[in-house]
Amino acid sequence: MFSPQGPSLRELAVQALSSVERGYDLLAPKFDHTPFRTPDSVLRAVASALGRTGSYDDGLDLCCGTGAGVDVLAEVCRRSVTGVDFSAGMLDVARGRVRVGDRRVGWVRADARALPFAPAFDLVVSFGAFGHFLPRELPGLFAQVHSVLRPGGCFAFPVAAPPRPASLGYWMLLGFDTVMRVRNAVWRPQFVMYYRAFRLSEVRDELAHAGFEVESQVLPEFGRRRDGSPRVRMVVARRLDQAGQTAAGSVNS
Numbered sequence: 001m002f003s004p005q006g007p008s009l010r011e012l013a014v015q016a017l018s019s020v021e022r023g024y025d026l027l028a029p030k031f032d033h034t035p036f037r038t039p040d041s042v043l044r045a046v047a048s049a050l051g052r053t054g055s056y057d058d059g060l061d062l063c064c065g066t067g068a069g070v071d072v073l074a075e076v077c078r079r080s081v082t083g084v085d086f087s088a089g090m091l092d093v094a095r096g097r098v099r100v101g102d103r104r105v106g107w108v109r110a111d112a113r114a115l116p117f118a119p120a121f122d123l124v125v126s127f128g129a130f131g132h133f134l135p136r137e138l139p140g141l142f143a144q145v146h147s148v149l150r151p152g153g154c155f156a157f158p159v160a161a162p163p164r165p166a167s168l169g170y171w172m173l174l175g176f177d178t179v180m181r182v183r184n185a186v187w188r189p190q191f192v193m194y195y196r197a198f199r200l201s202e203v204r205d206e207l208a209h210a211g212f213e214v215e216s217q218v219l220p221e222f223g224r225r226r227d228g229s230p231r232v233r234m235v236v237a238r239r240l241d242q243a244g245q246t247a248a249g250s251v252n253s
Contacts, residue, residue, distance in 0.1 A: 007034065011030070012027075016183070018189070022189075023191055024065075025088060026089065028093045029089070032066055036128070037066070037128075040068075043071065045222070045234075046072055046234055047076060049156075049234050050076045051075070056122040057078050058122055059076070059122065059123040059125065060082050060117070061125055062125065063086075063112055064090070067094030067097060069127045070105060073123065074105065080105075083106075087109075112133075112141060119151075119153075120148065123153065123154050124145050126157045130203075131193050131197065134197070138206045142206055142212070146239055150239070151240070151241035152241065155238075156237070160232050162196075173195045173196055176195060177194050177195055180194060200235075203235070212240070213237070214235065215235075216234065217236060218230040
């Protein structure tokens with residue numbers, strides 16, 4: 001699972017027994033050498049899809065980690081790019097590796113559930129972070145994203161199709177979530193990371209309730225399953241203006 005540059009079993013155990021914030025502070029120097037980092041193939045596919053979706057001035061990477069998503073935004077945003085994360089360790093790594101000297105890129109330490117921004121962005125993206133939020137937290141999270149987008153702005157993120165119950169991947173994810181629930185029942189502080197709690201149908205409903213117009217786009221780079229369904233989609237949620245319409249202008253379908 002891990003390259004030689006990745007964390008040791010002991011380091012992972014210490015991380016798993018920490019809070020989410022402290023755990024990622026500890027993991028940050030080796031995070032890019034773990035399978036938890038979003039693969040480059042997904043980042044490239046999302047960048048390509050966003051390039052077809054519209055044009056953007058200012059972008060925000062929500063829960064940016066070590067900054068892989070900021071690279072995507074730097075490709076598609078003309079004016080500024082901001083990464084926000086609550087892990088100081090992750091932000092330290094991100095500052096050192098992403099477009100050093102690029103004055104368009106800024107970093108902010110903050111909780112995604114209390115974003116310190118005005119409606120200043122045309123595009124918000126997020127990669128692999130939603131498992132750190134309990135289902136009951138999603139309405140507040142999506143309301144925060146809505147609040148920092150300009151009218152007509154876009155919130156985009158990739159979603160992989162869930163593995164079939166007969167597959168090894170299904171049972172691995174089920175086992176991981178079960179272990180995490182047992183761990184959180186007997187140990188404090190909690191470490192929230194659940195792979196099976198983010199369900200697309202429920203997410204679409206919550207986005208709509210938050211004031212978004214929601215659609216999904218197939219990422220063709222990953223092909224389709226035997227039943228014809230796409231392996232990976234990109235959810236595109238647009239903030240409606242006060243009249244209930246997506247604004248024309250900086251973001252166009």
